[in-house]
Amino acid sequence: MPATKTLANEPRNDSPNIALSMKLPRKADFEKALIRQYAKAVKLSREAGHQVSFRVVVDPLVGAQTISVVEEEPLPHQDVFPVEEVPELDDELQAALVAARERGRRRAAEILAEDDMLSAEAFADLLGVSRVTVNTKRQNGQVLGLDGAKRGFRFPLWQLDRDGRPYPALPKLHEVLGGAWAVYRFLVTPHGALDGRTGIDAMKRGQDDEVVAAAESVARGDFR
Numbered sequence: 001m002p003a004t005k006t007l008a009n010e011p012r013n014d015s016p017n018i019a020l021s022m023k024l025p026r027k028a029d030f031e032k033a034l035i036r037q038y039a040k041a042v043k044l045s046r047e048a049g050h051q052v053s054f055r056v057v058v059d060p061l062v063g064a065q066t067i068s069v070v071e072e073e074p075l076p077h078q079d080v081f082p083v084e085e086v087p088e089l090d091d092e093l094q095a096a097l098v099a100a101r102e103r104g105r106r107r108a109a110e111i112l113a114e115d116d117m118l119s120a121e122a123f124a125d126l127l128g129v130s131r132v133t134v135n136t137k138r139q140n141g142q143v144l145g146l147d148g149a150k151r152g153f154r155f156p157l158w159q160l161d162r163d164g165r166p167y168p169a170l171p172k173l174h175e176v177l178g179g180a181w182a183v184y185r186f187l188v189t190p191h192g193a194l195d196g197r198t199g200i201d202a203m204k205r206g207q208d209d210e211v212v213a214a215a216e217s218v219a220r221g222d223f224r
Helices: 030-048 091-112 120-127 131-139 170-177 180-188 199-204 208-220
Strands: 019-023 052-059 063-073 146-148 152-156
Touching: 091 146, 120 131, 120 152, 131 152, 146 180, 170 180, 170 208, 180 199, 180 208, 199 208
Parallel strands: none
Antiparallel strands: 019 063, 052 063, 146 152
16 A cells, blocks of 8 residues: 555645645535545645545544545555556467457358348338338337448347337347347347247247346346
């Protein structure tokens, strides 16, 4: 821990490592005093060129008693903000990462090329809306649209129920899982919490609440 020195109720002079302390009256306007001392902390940090501590001493009976800004003295031969050196990846690991990314791109292209992946125009025609409306629904998470660098967005046909409407749980799944491809993977993967069914199969059974709960568990990392 950095060494610190304090000098309460004394103005800062030219020597380093001094605490700027304010002793508060019992009925002081604490918020205003806090802001003033915060401003002093910022100024002190800039002048010193390294971090400071900002401390509030509280009495359980009468509330805040002092607000102190304490400049921290770096230990000898120690950087205030040490930077960890990260070794360069060796050629073998670099090649493995490149190969993994390429496999991911190829798999995404294969998925987007499947027969049940519709273009924005075809999906809009199916819903009876404009392409602009489909785009808006995609951005809001109301429909699932997967991005492909060359093919543009593709929309899985199976995200529509038997009445031709997107499953109502889709917006919540986007919110919980944080991205279209994450939602896709969740929907096509069997889950123990859904009795081994995929997310889309469970939604077809009307198990929206169970599907959302399973997605929340996946997002928390409870199971895979």
